[in-house]
Amino acid sequence: MREKVQKEQLTNELLRKQFRNNFQLAHQAIDLGRFYVKSGHEIHLDKLLEEIRKNPSPDYVRDLEALEKEDENEE
Numbered sequence: 001m002r003e004k005v006q007k008e009q010l011t012n013e014l015l016r017k018q019f020r021n022n023f024q025l026a027h028q029a030i031d032l033g034r035f036y037v038k039s040g041h042e043i044h045l046d047k048l049l050e051e052i053r054k055n056p057s058p059d060y061v062r063d064l065e066a067l068e069k070e071d072e073n074e075e
Helices: 002-017 022-038 045-054 059-074
Strands: none
Touching: 002 022, 002 045, 022 045, 022 059
């Protein structure tokens, strides 16, 4: 149990370093979560935070939305 808590703290510290402040991190998480919900995808907090860690750019959500729109236009 203690190992899991330490791992989560390290993960959160790494996430925080990728953003200027916690508000930017929270805003990115909210935007990405909204995208997944609108798209009909199920999302869990662990997956959401992992996705942000891999793609911290604020443009990432816009890129996903553009790809989603392209897919809709092709159908």
